[in-house]
Amino acid sequence: MEAPGRTVLIDTGLGFNPLEGLDSEGGHLTEALAGIGVSPVAVDIVLLTHLHGDHVGGTVADGGAAFPNATYRCHADDLAWQPGVFPDTYLAQIEPVLDRIDPVADGMTIAPGVTVREAPGHTPGHLVVTLSSGGERAVLLGDAVHCPAQLDATDWAMIGDADPALASRTREALLREIDSETLVGAAHFPGLRFGRLVTGGAARTWVPLS
Numbered sequence: 001m002e003a004p005g006r007t008v009l010i011d012t013g014l015g016f017n018p019l020e021g022l023d024s025e026g027g028h029l030t031e032a033l034a035g036i037g038v039s040p041v042a043v044d045i046v047l048l049t050h051l052h053g054d055h056v057g058g059t060v061a062d063g064g065a066a067f068p069n070a071t072y073r074c075h076a077d078d079l080a081w082q083p084g085v086f087p088d089t090y091l092a093q094i095e096p097v098l099d100r101i102d103p104v105a106d107g108m109t110i111a112p113g114v115t116v117r118e119a120p121g122h123t124p125g126h127l128v129v130t131l132s133s134g135g136e137r138a139v140l141l142g143d144a145v146h147c148p149a150q151l152d153a154t155d156w157a158m159i160g161d162a163d164p165a166l167a168s169r170t171r172e173a174l175l176r177e178i179d180s181e182t183l184v185g186a187a188h189f190p191g192l193r194f195g196r197l198v199t200g201g202a203a204r205t206w207v208p209l210s
């Protein structure tokens, strides 16, 4: 996103080398940024909501930082975490930028209109991001909610949740705060489209932007 005077990239996707054997696709970040007129050298801040491979895969290119002028930000608890799964795709995947990471703290505004908040459970240092512009507000849920079914079934765990019970409590608390005026982005929702949550009775409905 373009904050006043700052270009902020939030997560870098699956990356330049899609994971083999999975039904997944990646490696189009650079082209997608070019499509909106953003060169890698113009990115000032790369904010990583958490350090799973499908969110950091485009952080490194050709053995170095894919965004050479950027400061890299994530939560220190994810840097200290030993997940015990996918060891080859965790910190090793971003090794070339590890010494450039400036950890964030809960509630920190990292650029005008861009504020991070701790939302642990999926990973220990998982972050959600609030974007503010004028009177408008958007929330990027990262992996705090993986699919629209979890909007109501907040106790449903995703296989990758490090602490499913904590992830569930975080999810429910987050969703209770989001009103129908707030734009919502979720990293794994169908089509990767922004949308809104419409609450009727006890049910929450996902309404993607058309």
Ligand SMILES: [Zn+2]
Pocket: 050, 052, 055, 122, 143, 160
């Ligand atoms: Zn994840």
